[in-house]
Amino acid sequence: MTKQTKPEALRKTPSIYPTKTKLQITIIFFVVLGFYLFSMVWTQREMVGGFGDALGNMYTVIEKFFPPNLEVIPKVWEAMAQTIQMAVIATTLAAILTVPLALLSAQNITTFKPLYLFTRTLLNTLRTIPDLVLAVIFVGLFGVGLLPGILALFIFSLGILAKLISETIEAVDMNPLEAMRASGGNIFQVIYFGLIPQVLPQFTSFVLYVFEINIRASVVLGLVGAGGIGLVLDQQLGFYNYPNAMAIIILIFIVVIVIEFISNKLREALI
Amino acid sequence: MSTYSLPPKQPKSTSKKVKRILILLAVAAIYIWTFLGIEIDWGRAFERMANNFDRVVPKLFNPDWTATSEVALKIWETVLIAFAGSLMAAILAVPLGFLAAQNMTRSKILTAVGKWILSAVRAFPDIILAILFVVAVGPNAFAGVLAIAIGSTGMLGKLYSEVIEAIDMKVIEAMEANGANKIQILFYGVMPQIIPEFLSYAIYRFEVDIRASSILGIVGAGGIGTMIIFASSNRNWNEMGLILLAIIIVVTIIDFLSARIRRKIV
Numbered sequence: 001m002t003k004q005t006k007p008e009a010l011r012k013t014p015s016i017y018p019t020k021t022k023l024q025i026t027i028i029f030f031v032v033l034g035f036y037l038f039s040m041v042w043t044q045r046e047m048v049g050g051f052g053d054a055l056g057n058m059y060t061v062i063e064k065f066f067p068p069n070l071e072v073i074p075k076v077w078e079a080m081a082q083t084i085q086m087a088v089i090a091t092t093l094a095a096i097l098t099v100p101l102a103l104l105s106a107q108n109i110t111t112f113k114p115l116y117l118f119t120r121t122l123l124n125t126l127r128t129i130p131d132l133v134l135a136v137i138f139v140g141l142f143g144v145g146l147l148p149g150i151l152a153l154f155i156f157s158l159g160i161l162a163k164l165i166s167e168t169i170e171a172v173d174m175n176p177l178e179a180m181r182a183s184g185g186n187i188f189q190v191i192y193f194g195l196i197p198q199v200l201p202q203f204t205s206f207v208l209y210v211f212e213i214n215i216r217a218s219v220v221l222g223l224v225g226a227g228g229i230g231l232v233l234d235q236q237l238g239f240y241n242y243p244n245a246m247a248i249i250i251l252i253f254i255v256v257i258v259i260e261f262i263s264n265k266l267r268e269a270l271i
Numbered sequence: 272m273s274t275y276s277l278p279p280k281q282p283k284s285t286s287k288k289v290k291r292i293l294i295l296l297a298v299a300a301i302y303i304w305t306f307l308g309i310e311i312d313w314g315r316a317f318e319r320m321a322n323n324f325d326r327v328v329p330k331l332f333n334p335d336w337t338a339t340s341e342v343a344l345k346i347w348e349t350v351l352i353a354f355a356g357s358l359m360a361a362i363l364a365v366p367l368g369f370l371a372a373q374n375m376t377r378s379k380i381l382t383a384v385g386k387w388i389l390s391a392v393r394a395f396p397d398i399i400l401a402i403l404f405v406v407a408v409g410p411n412a413f414a415g416v417l418a419i420a421i422g423s424t425g426m427l428g429k430l431y432s433e434v435i436e437a438i439d440m441k442v443i444e445a446m447e448a449n450g451a452n453k454i455q456i457l458f459y460g461v462m463p464q465i466i467p468e469f470l471s472y473a474i475y476r477f478e479v480d481i482r483a484s485s486i487l488g489i490v491g492a493g494g495i496g497t498m499i500i501f502a503s504s505n506r507n508w509n510e511m512g513l514i515l516l517a518i519i520i521v522v523t524i525i526d527f528l529s530a531r532i533r534r535k536i537v
Contacts, residue, residue, distance in 0.1 A: 036358050039351035043412035043493065061407040085305040092302075128522035129515065132398070132486040132496075136503045137511070140327050143319045147311050220398045223489060224503070237402065249399055256394040266294070 068246035076232050076248055080255060083228035086146055086221075087214040090153035094161050095207045101158065102165035109169060123166075127159035131217045135226040149226030153218055157210045164209075168202045169195070208263045215259050219252045327508050334516055335509035342498065342510075346517045349494035350525075352412050352487070353480040356419025360480075361473035363424045368431025375435055375461075385432065393425030397483045401492040412493030419484055423476050430472045431465075438464040471533045478529045485518050 103109050105119040134155055138148030177194040185193070222230020229252060236245040369375050371385030401418035408414050443460045451459070488496020495514060502510040 032358070036355060039355040040416070042348070042351050043355060043416050057409075058407045061403065064406065065403075081308060085309045088301060088305045089309065124523070125519060128482070128519045128526075130482050130486045130518070132489060133499060133515065133518065136489075136499055137327070137331070140503060140506070140508065141320050141323050142316045143323075145311065145316060146309065147313075147316045150311075216394075216396050220396050223398065224500075233402075242406070245402075249395075249403075252396075252399065253391075253394050256396075257390070260390070260394065269290070 064242045065246040067243065068250055069241075069243035070247050070250075072236075072244045072247050073251055076229060076251065079222075079229045079232045080251060082146060083218045083222075083230070084215065084255070084259075086149050086153060086228055087211060087218045090150050090157060090218075091207060091211040091214050093150075093154045094157040094210065098158055098161040098165055101162040102169060105162060105166040106169035108172070108174060123159050123162050126155065127163065129156075131156040132221065132224055135221045136224045139225045144225040144227070144231075146227035149218060149221045149228060152221060152226060153214050156217065157214055160213070161206060161210050164206045165199070165203060168199055168206075172198045205267045208267050212260050212263050216256055219256070326506075330508035331512040331515065333509060334513035335507070336513065338498075338510050338513055342495070342513050342517050345488075345495045345498050346485075346521055348412055349484050349488075349496075350481065350521065352415040352492075352494050353419060353477060353484040355416045356484065357423055357473065357477040357480045359416070359420035360423035360427050360476065361469075363420065364427035364431050365469075367424065367428035368435060371428060371432035372435035374438070374440060385428075389425050389428040389432070391425075392421065393429065395422065395425075397422040398487065398490055401487045401490050405491045410491035410493075415484055415487040415492035415494055418487060418492055419480050422483065423480055426479075427472060427476050431469060434465050434468045434472070435461070467536050471537050474529045474533055474536075478526055481522055481525050485522075 101119060101123065105116060105123055107116055110116040110119070131152055135148060135152035138151045142148045142151075172195060176198075177190050180190045180194050218228055218230075220230050222228045222232065223234045225231065229248060233245060233248045233252075236242075236248060367385060367389060371382055371389055373379075373382050376382050376385070397418055400422050401414060404414040404417045408417065438461060442464070443456055446456050446460045484494050484496075486496045486499070488494045488498070489500050491497070495518065498514055499511070502508070502514060
């Protein structure tokens with residue numbers, strides 16, 4: 001571009017956005033920026049040495065963790081298998097129990113409003129509790145082991161699954177259902193021939209999605225004593241045995257990627 | 272009575288049938304493996320539950336209000352961790368999102384590289400990242416910020432790349448034909464199409480990160496999780512009740528606000 005003053009007409013062209021919007025956006029931008037700077041300062045206030053030291057530390061950490069001691073993998077394989085089994089059982093239980101809950105929290109099926117609102121609120125509250133917190137509570141109740149892990153995963157995935165599926169049910173095309181009703185189908189026929197074919201592909205896809213989430217959640221549940229590979233990882237970290245811990249982390253990483261890949265392929269085939 | 276015939280059924284291809292049967296067999300095998308492999312000592316677990324029930328559950332519903340100020344401070348720290356982390360991720364994810372979008376790089380290799388980086392990052396659970404960063408920067412809230420930032424970049428980058436791949440390319444072609452350079456195309460062709468959705472996803476991710484950052488303290492990365500782990504090892508279930516209440520309230524408020532803002536943006 002040549003150095004040229006803008007022509008008069010161009011300079012006076014009003015902006016597409018009104019001044020008020022511009023002002024609002026500027027204010028929001030600075031509020032966000034200010035809050036960000038504040039939170040950066042706040043979260044670093046307990047840090048010794050500040051950010052510069054942290055970068056140097058990062059290098060020492062890599063030295064500590066590498067090379068990973070891959071010899072531990074055959075020994076931890078059983079714990080890894082338990083982790084996957086935990087996720088399988090929890091997902092299955094959640095998939096079964098979600099059906100009545102999803103129907104109760106779908107507005108077009110449960111026309112009785114108080115019941116619908118009650119289930120909705122219950123599910124919303126359930127979903128706010130992080131899985132590890134549930135695990136902590138169940139470990140307190142049942143003691144260390146696989147059962148608290150399965151229960152925590154089950155409750156946690158029930159909340160997600162019921163919400164996703166109730167939304168699918170609410171988005172169902174009600175016309176075929178009404179037509180079936182009008183031509184004399186009873187309620188079971190309507191559900192079996194009208195509702196299930198519309199919901200089933202999504203249902204399976206969501207179950208697989210929740211299974212992926214559960215796999216990722218189950219590997220860390222052991223950190224609070226709920227069994228599986230996380231328990232072994234926690235022990236190794238407790239002994240400051242970083243090469244072993246790194247080998248376990250790599251194993252977790254590979255298992256998560258493989259399962260996600262398979263589940264993705266299955267989901268694509270289904271929809 | 273008029274006679275009618277049903278429409279003919281769609282013939283199913285054999286390959287589809289074989290696929291179905293294989294999937295069914297695989298699922299059956301997984302279940303058999305699971306139920307043979309898992310062993311739970313039901314007797315002991317339920318005995319413990321029967322013993323512990325009165326000590327735990329009623330106390331959860333009877334929060335210890337004396338800890339309010341400490342819990343409030345820690346939950347505030349949790350919100351700060353989530354905010355700083357998700358904002359960092361929202362910015363870090365932009366270049367990665369562009370890299371992983373097929374229509375921006377126009378190179379299969381670069382796109383594949385971008386997609387691989389993003390899915391590799393996504394495969395790490397947040398808390399594992401937190402473990403690594405706690406060792407790196409020490410047990411403080413900043414380790415949590417870094418864990419959230421890296422953890423969220425994977426998912427945000429993927430969502431961003433999907434948004435970019437879905438934009439209307441006709442606008443960009445028209446601009447190219449008119450002789451606009453790359454920067455102009457980026458600012459006037461691409462950005463207006465993607466900014467609302469980028470913002471919406473970033474805010475959604477903040478919602479998710481609030482939940483994630485509330486547990487990071489379990490491995491020492493700051494926030495309310497620190498109190499969770501102390502309360503559980505001290506068997507202080509009254510305090511746990513208050514912590515739970517605080518998490519539920521904060522998450523609900525943030526979910527509500529974020530849903531409203533997102534509805535306004537898109």
